[in-house]
Amino acid sequence: MIPAQVAYRRAATLKDAVDALADPEAKVVAGGQSLVPLLKLRLVRPTLLVDIGDLELRGVSMDDGEVRVGALTTWRELLDAPAAGGPALAAIADCAAGIGDLQVRNRGTVGGSLVHADPASDFPAVAIALGASIVLRSPAGERTVATADFFAGPFTTTIAPQELVTELRLPVAPPRSGSAYVSVEHPASGFALAGAAALVGPGAERSVAVTGIGSHAFALPGGDPAALADVEVFGDHFASAEYRRHLAGVVVRRALDDAARRAEEGR
Numbered sequence: 001m002i003p004a005q006v007a008y009r010r011a012a013t014l015k016d017a018v019d020a021l022a023d024p025e026a027k028v029v030a031g032g033q034s035l036v037p038l039l040k041l042r043l044v045r046p047t048l049l050v051d052i053g054d055l056e057l058r059g060v061s062m063d064d065g066e067v068r069v070g071a072l073t074t075w076r077e078l079l080d081a082p083a084a085g086g087p088a089l090a091a092i093a094d095c096a097a098g099i100g101d102l103q104v105r106n107r108g109t110v111g112g113s114l115v116h117a118d119p120a121s122d123f124p125a126v127a128i129a130l131g132a133s134i135v136l137r138s139p140a141g142e143r144t145v146a147t148a149d150f151f152a153g154p155f156t157t158t159i160a161p162q163e164l165v166t167e168l169r170l171p172v173a174p175p176r177s178g179s180a181y182v183s184v185e186h187p188a189s190g191f192a193l194a195g196a197a198a199l200v201g202p203g204a205e206r207s208v209a210v211t212g213i214g215s216h217a218f219a220l221p222g223g224d225p226a227a228l229a230d231v232e233v234f235g236d237h238f239a240s241a242e243y244r245r246h247l248a249g250v251v252v253r254r255a256l257d258d259a260a261r262r263a264e265e266g267r
Contacts, residue, residue: 003039010051014166018139020050021162028052028164030072033100033108034116057111057166060084069168071111075099078110087266088173091130091197091259094181095122100190111165114147117216119154120191124217126181127168128209129197135167136160144169148209151216177201178262182254183212184247186238193239194247198223198255200263208252213244225252 011017020026027046029035030053038044057072060081067083075096078084084092099105099113099122113123114134127134127147135144139162147168150157159165173179183195192212199207208223213233221227228248235241 004042004045006039006046007048008051009048010053011055014055014137014164017050017052017055018137018162018164020048021164023048024161026050028115030112031074031107031109033104034112034118052164062172065172067170067172069110069170071109071165071167073110075105075108075110079105087262088177088179088199089130089170090262091126091179091181091199095126095197098122098183098185098190110168114150114168115157115159115165117151117155117157118191119214119216120193120212121217122181122183122192122195122211124151125195125209125211126197127170128217128219129199129207130170130173130179131199131207132168132170134165135169136163137166138163142166148219151218153215156216173199174201176263176266178259178264178266180255180258180262182251182258184251194244194251196220196248196251196255198252198259200256200259206256206259208256210248210252213248220252223256225249228252
């Protein structure tokens, strides 16, 4: 299907991009892997497309005890980045290697995936489990929000008007930590029917987040699979709520086991 007519603006600077978002019907396009299909189906009909592809928001680096991932970093670049390696961040590679196909991994961006907030998206669970935060820029300045507080519902976040995601920041876990991401995917779409990310630290420390079973990714209280009994789970024609809850328990336990093994091997 041919998209509806829309104005196009290629932002030259971060200020240019933020100013363009003063139009309440404007949409940001980066890699285009989520937005362009919606445009083609006319499920969204913005008045303006703000292309941020030229902005210097790409790359992965270690800075002041944090791993910083630019919003325009692609999944392929994230996979290849040494700063995002090691047992404590292994969940990132688990997740990124299975996103979409080769073309999607070469074009799709980390920031775009987070803002799209698909309830079956893999990476939000990883970001939450690893304690990541998102940096947002607007005319009022810069603010940082924890990923656990960023996702509000299906395709809905707490991003404010004229805010733009510029960076993802991941704290460096203590020594003897390991992480993992495990999912059961729908065989046609590749999206998670249930996915879980886990971070296991020294002693009994652990953090778990789940995706694919509710309105958005969320942290599992206490990192305990038993807590899934109290979670509201949705069902559809792909999988019933009961089956999704069962799958969630399976992937949570597998992610915890893989994370613990990596923590042990990384000593």
